[in-house]
Amino acid sequence: MNNDTISYNFSLLAKLMDIHGENPFKSKSYANAAFQLDKLTVPLASLSPHQINGLKGIGETIGTKIVEQIETGELKLLNEYLSKTPPGILDMLRIKGIGPKKIATIWKELEIESLGELLYACNENRLTLYKGFGEKTQQNIKESIEFFMQHQGLFLYAQLEAWVALFEQQWQKQFPHLPTQIVGEFRRQQEIIHQLDWVTTVQADQIATWLTTLNFTLKNIDNPNHIQAVSADGITICFHCTQAEHFYQTVFLNSASEIFLQFWQDNFGNVMDIACKDELSIFAAAGIHPIPAPQRETIAIIEQAREKVLPPVIQTNKIKGIIHSHSNWSDGSNTLEEMATAAHENGFEYLVISDHSRAAFYANGLHPDRILAQHREIERLNKLLAPFVIFKSIESDILNDGSLDYPNEVLASFDLVIASVHSNLKMPLEKAMSRLISAIENPYTSILGHLTGRLLLSRSGYPVDHDKIIDACVANQVVIELNAHPRRLDIDWRWIEKAINTGALISINPDAHSIEGFADTRYGVLVAQKAGLPVEKNLSSFSVAEMKNFLLIQQQKR
Numbered sequence: 036m037n038n039d040t041i042s043y044n045f046s047l048l049a050k051l052m053d054i055h056g057e058n059p060f061k062s063k064s065y066a067n068a069a070f071q072l073d074k075l076t077v078p079l080a081s082l083s084p085h086q087i088n089g090l091k092g093i094g095e096t097i098g099t100k101i102v103e104q105i106e107t108g109e110l111k112l113l114n115e116y117l118s119k120t121p122p123g124i125l126d127m128l129r130i131k132g133i134g135p136k137k138i139a140t141i142w143k144e145l146e147i148e149s150l151g152e153l154l155y156a157c158n159e160n161r162l163t164l165y166k167g168f169g170e171k172t173q174q175n176i177k178e179s180i181e182f183f184m185q186h187q188g189l190f191l192y193a194q195l196e197a198w199v200a201l202f203e204q205q206w207q208k209q210f211p212h213l214p215t216q217i218v219g220e221f222r223r224q225q226e227i228i229h230q231l232d233w234v235t236t237v238q239a240d241q242i243a244t245w246l247t248t249l250n251f252t253l254k255n256i257d258n259p260n261h262i263q264a265v266s267a268d269g270i271t272i273c274f275h276c277t278q279a280e281h282f283y284q285t286v287f288l289n290s291a292s293e294i295f296l297q298f299w300q301d302n303f304g305n306v307m308d309i310a311c312k313d314e315l316s317i318f319a320a321a322g323i324h325p326i327p328a329p330q331r332e333t334i335a336i337i338e339q340a341r342e343k344v345l346p347p348v349i350q351t352n353k354i355k356g357i358i359h360s361h362s363n364w365s366d367g368s369n370t371l372e373e374m375a376t377a378a379h380e381n382g383f384e385y386l387v388i389s390d391h392s393r394a395a396f397y398a399n400g401l402h403p404d405r406i407l408a409q410h411r412e413i414e415r416l417n418k419l420l421a422p423f424v425i426f427k428s429i430e431s432d433i434l435n436d437g438s439l440d441y442p443n444e445v446l447a448s449f450d451l452v453i454a455s456v457h458s459n460l461k462m463p464l465e466k467a468m469s470r471l472i473s474a475i476e477n478p479y480t481s482i483l484g485h486l487t488g489r490l491l492l493s494r495s496g497y498p499v500d501h502d503k504i505i506d507a508c509v510a511n512q513v514v515i516e517l518n519a520h521p522r523r524l525d526i527d528w529r530w531i532e533k534a535i536n537t538g539a540l541i542s543i544n545p546d547a548h549s550i551e552g553f554a555d556t557r558y559g560v561l562v563a564q565k566a567g568l569p570v571e572k573n574l575s576s577f578s579v580a581e582m583k584n585f586l587l588i589q590q591q592k593r
């Protein structure tokens with residue numbers, strides 16, 4: 036083991052001890068040892084234990100640990116700390132702008148254990164509520180995490196959208212008039228993207244040369260019809276090069292799930308044998324109605340398209356109200372008036388303001404006296420903005436025992452209640468189910484918020500039995516939220532068809548923490564389209580009159 040590794044181990048040990056709140060004198064002595072060993076020019080392995088103990092900044096305790104590393108290749112004490120530290124906390128040590136002390140606060144007080152959660156907390160303005168975290172620190176942390184995550188190779192759909200638009204612009208300039216089409220995960224509106232794919236009639240060697248000038252690193256250059264490259268910011272792209280007569284067939288073959296394609300091939304033969312002028316020709320040749328690329332996922336959708344024309348799916352312009360939003364009464368960044376005015380100006384008919392409930396102290400959740408005050412403000416604004424309506428709501432924490440966060444008389448003062456889990460997310464299936472089912476059965480619950488608590492690419496969420504949750508929501512007339520934040524998209528779209536077939540209503544909600552957050556609704560719509568969600572099954576597509584009707588029925592549950 037060389038000096039660098041030994042020094043690194045001591046430095047990491049010191050940081051971990053600080054994170055775990057150990058005696059600062061001890062951790063300092065290891066940090067100091069690391070510092071001294073860094074400057075040492077002789078290899079430690081060439082020194083006797085006696086000589087090691089005599090080095091500047093090294094005593095007998097640390098000396099023994101140096102010998103231990105030289106002899107065993109390991110530092111037992113460091114391993115002990117590593118084993119009781121979640122990997123996400125170790126990742127945080129790689130983020131600029133946060134030292135061990137801040138990481139300890141993030142972990143122990145904010146209960147955050149991964150970079151994804153931390154990024155989400157920055158976006159929700161939660162860090163600034165803690166000592167030592169100013170606006171600027173929060174911004175720095177946010178930028179560092181985004182940078183770090185970009186280098187992990189996986190991206191949310193929303194993170195790549197602008198990139199794709201810009202790249203296609205450059206492509207157009209370079210290769211105008213030649214057929215090129217984006218396919219793959221992006222065209223299918225997948226929530227997570229591993230690779231961006233295009234089909235083109237441009238020749239592979241031309242693309243390769245051009246990509247090199249743009250600082251892309253070429254990968255897998257052996258296949259002449261298949262150019263794969265990685266951008267300087269870590270995005271993997273792939274070009275499927277083909278002849279003009281095979282263009283649409285290749286587009287088709289790269290725009291569906293594997294199961295879909297396998298079934299297609301087994302039933303309708305090889306698409307390459309079909310002469311086609313567009314993708315529709317492929318469906319016509321098979322004798323089935325067209326299936327949009329985002330819906331090309333399952334065998335069931337092929338069976339459906341065999342029978343009849345697929346019903347239209349929801350579009351973004353069919354969202355009539357913003358349901359689930361936060362103002363600066365809790366952790367949002369805009370005032371209630373700003374949120375309502377913006378929603379009104381953007382053509383929405385209503386805003387459901389659902390700030391956090393009191394248990395969400397980190398989000399400045401509302402105590403009953405502040406609820407009263409907020410309701411007075413809502414009434415004032417409703418007079419001002421009519422016929423636009425602000426509905427009184429709350430995003431009530433589902434407490435550990437499954438109850439909602441207020442007594443019934445307070446819950447009764449809301450037009451509707453969104454119930455969500457925000458605390459004690461680490462729980463086994465049984466516990467999660469009992470909490471959720473209690474909340475669903477509560478007569479004051481109208482919407483179940485972000486069903487699993489997942490944060491895409493960073494937190495898997497607590498385990499749930501989707502079938503049972505859906506059944507309970509139907510039985511209790513509780514709407515299932517499709518939280519449209521691109522990092523949540525929760526309920527997972529793969530469960531939506533089952534939910535609507537069982538009789539559930541879905542609600543595509545932006546969970547907006549600012550005016551800009553309204554735009555996230557679109558990401559919910561994109562995944563809802565994959566699931567074939569029809570507009571009439573989406574609560575946020577209800578007009579204000581239909582919404583009032585819906586609320587009357589909800590009141591009858593109470």
Ligand SMILES: [Zn+2]
Binds near residue numbers: 430455457484485
């Ligand atoms: Zn929430």
Ligand SMILES: [Zn+2]
Binds near residue numbers: 359361430546
């Ligand atoms: Zn929320």
